[in-house]
Amino acid sequence: MAYETLIVEIEDHIALIKLNRPDAMNALNTQLLEELSKALRACESNDKVRCVVLTGSDKAFAAGADIKEMSDKSFVEAFTNDLFGRETQEMLRCRKPIIAAVAGYALGGGCELAMMCDFIIAADTAKFGQPEINLGVVAGIGGTQRLTRFAGKSKSMDMHLTGRFMTAEEAERSGLVSRVVPAKKLMEEAMGAAAKITEKSALTAMAVKEAVNRAYEVPLNEGLLFERRLFHALFATDDQKEGMAAFLEKREAQFRDK
């Protein structure tokens, strides 16, 4: 499939999706968000894809929603079309693991897009921020909710109220990103993490994703029960038998996603 604002490559069961609007710091306009939805839907239905890596350029993962495109919108237009709500649903619907590989700016919608991925690997050049307050708006695709859950209220208030940027190191310390690596190593690290995931049972990986995401949706007791029941259910799979047999026989497991 041809895209104008993305570069998509699928190799070794990994779909690499690169945001590609170099003249606008990968600002998220309607076309890019629609193409991203399409690309994710294609990944979801492609059996060859077992993991997705979402990245930008050295300079910017994405510098937020496209300010030029949205500046003249009216409330009625934004509300009626559920601006950015519709366009970002696909990300949340994707049951395959998505890793964000972030270098440079991840601001506003860019930071929120990264947070919608399953985990973030950051280059030491990455800068995260929710500077929407400078434009007279608040975050629109999860910043106030996700950053608060991931990094806590104080950090989230600080970022949203002052509009300052945080370094990759601060983002890692805050729990926003899982690892920070030298910029040159970013793609190697992200593709390496994706490759590790492709070796697992896709079925089990899906279960992991559902269980971890539940932690943000339900009270602890409900989450613990959901996890335990999933754990029980996986004993019905061939991959559980294979995984445990392989351990006992001191060999590599050959998962079949069943």
Ligand code: HXC
């Ligand atoms: C449209 C953008 C853009 C954006 C950068 N550009 N960010 N265009 N929307 N969000 C464009 C600039 O206009 C410029 O185009 C080119 O990219 C290079 O940017 P510069 O500003 O010249 O580069 P630099 O001085 O290095 O500064 C980089 C920057 C700055 C710090 C990232 O561009 C910046 O502050 N951008 C806006 C960040 C922001 O406020 N994001 C939140 C958006 S609101 P020209 O044509 O002049 O060369 C948001 C709401 C979320 O995301 C809602 C849900 C999606």
